[in-house]
Amino acid sequence: MTGTSKGTHEYVDDPRNADILISVNGELFPREKAVVSVFDSGFILGDGVWEGLRVHHGRIVFLDRHLERLYEGAKAIDMDIGLTPEALEKRLYATLQANQMHDGVHIRLMVTRGLKRTPYQDPRVNIGPATIVIIPEFKNPKPEAATRGMSLFTVHVRRGYPDVQDQKLNSHSKLNCITACIQAAKAGADEALMLDPHGFVATCNSTHFFIVRKGEVWTSTGEYCIPGITRGVVIELCREAGIPVFEKRFSLTDVYGAQEAFVTGTFAGIAPVSSVDGRILTKGRGPVVERLQNLYLARIEREST
Structure with missing residues (x-):
């Protein structure tokens, strides 16, 4: 590669x-x-x-x-x-x-x-x-990351059980994420979407994943991913703004039918996802993602003063 x-x-x-x-x-x-x-x-x-x-x-x-x-x-x-x-x-x-x-x-x-x-x-x-x-x-980050919309590909590499290697650890041992990244890149996607051992959506290989359905924001239970800092801030922002937010199990069917999707991470903050496995969710950035991006930037400003 x-x-x-x-x-x-x-x-x-x-x-x-x-x-x-x-x-x-x-x-x-x-x-x-x-x-x-x-x-x-x-x-x-x-x-x-x-x-x-x-x-x-x-x-x-x-x-x-x-x-x-x-x-x-x-x-x-x-x-x-x-x-x-x-x-x-x-x-x-x-x-x-x-x-x-x-x-x-x-x-x-x-x-x-x-x-x-x-x-x-x-x-x-x-x-x-x-x-x-x-x-x-x-x-x-490149400015277009905030608006253009990423493409994700669901890979066969799973986020494993905690008794194998606990995914809550932000460890140097990242080989499962690397192999997921490689598979997504070979499929022509920007990043990998990874499932948990039960087949529910867990996270991406280097970011946390959210969907928007009927005005609600959903993310995984967090059982099979690191406790993301930006992920946690976004959940707080949703609650402060009165946006219903849920940490729950959901499947790819829920993802494919979502109105919007986005990922979070320390480097780029909040970035929209436009397609998953070839299913088009939005043309670039949706209204909920744009609102959350503005709330996040305002939070960063408060934290820096």
């Missing part, structure tokens, strides 16, 4: 990213020298948790929620991050300051279990503290 990212993760290239400084365990490195060991748990096993963050008007939006999810995930996999949330927040802002970044910035915050003395899965062969990497980039 070749080409650039599609769907909500299409972005505007920014030449300033060639000169960014990346934080590796608190030390700043130029892009080409920012590396981790081949013995790092993240490289060997995908053993770790991560967050995607947006910077708006100098503030990392919804940072408290992101850090809560990060530390809960680390606790769930019995990994000591080695910094308090307050210390990690200071490191994040120090990295932004070193890069003179104030707006239009996306951060990938990654924490792995750290170095191993030999390539093996058992955490008891780990040596030293967790590895903490902060990659900030000048990165804005």
Whole structure:
């Protein structure tokens, strides 16, 4: 596969990213020298948790929620991050300051279990503290992502049971999402729509999925997807605005008959979905999606002041 990212993760290239400084365990490195060991748990096993963050008007939006999810995930996999949330927040802002970044910035915050003395899965062969990497980039979604409408394709790759690998963990182990993404791309779609083990709609491979039916907004139960920050904010916005919103089981039949659909994520916020499996839902952006986008932008502004 070749080409650039599609769907909500299409972005505007920014030449300033060639000169960014990346934080590796608190030390700043130029892009080409920012590396981790081949013995790092993240490289060997995908053993770790991560967050995607947006910077708006100098503030990392919804940072408290992101850090809560990060530390809960680390606790769930019995990994000591080695910094308090307050210390990690200071490191994040120090990295932004070193890069003179104030707006239009996306951060990938990654924490792995750290170095191993030999390539093996058992955490008891780990040596030293967790590895903490902060990659900030000048990165804005392409403007058309807010209006043109994505195409989704339902893939055979399922979001699995929690006793196999709990989908609530925002872990580095993303192979099921990657294989879903590949299948959707091969089918000519922007992103994959994934079902849960029972055949109900769960989520997309890198965003959360919503439909609009007769003025109601539906999303999955959340049992088979990470607890999305933007997903949660959108549910709050619906309730504040008096829009009926439900976290429930629903099938592809409900999706194909919906009036509108959209996805949510930290990078692009709210993006409309125009077609699923070749069924046209809307020509671009529908009225409910447009209203929610405006409410979300207003919420971002409030969070950044």
